[in-house]
Amino acid sequence: MPKTSRMTSTKPIVIDESGCAHYWQIQSPSGSTSGGVCKRCGETRSFFNSAQALAEARAAAELAAAEVAANA
Numbered sequence: 820m821p822k823t824s825r826m827t828s829t830k831p832i833v834i835d836e837s838g839c840a841h842y843w844q845i846q847s848p849s850g851s852t853s854g855g856v857c858k859r860c861g862e863t864r865s866f867f868n869s870a871q872a873l874a875e876a877r878a879a880a881e882l883a884a885a886e887v888a889a890n891a
C-alpha cells in the first residue's frame with residue numbers, strides 16, 4: 820500500500836459522529852494550540868501546534884483519566 824505524505828495539518832477534514840465533514844479553518848496560534856472553527860457547522864476545536872504539545876496534552880489526559888479511575 821503506497822504511503823502518501825499527509826498534508827492535513829492546516830485543513831484536517833474528519834467526519835465525526837455529528838455527520839459533518841468538518842472543514843477546519845485554523846486561526847492564529849495561541850500558546851501551544853490553535854483554535855479551529857468548522858466552516859460548515861461552526862464547531863470549534865483546539866489544534867496542537869507541535870507534536871510535543873500534543874504529547875503533553877495526552878499525558879495530562881491520561882493522568883486525569885487515571886485519577887478518575889482511582890476515585891471510582
Ligand SMILES: [Zn+2]
Nearest residue numbers: 839841857860
Ligand atoms: Zn463541521
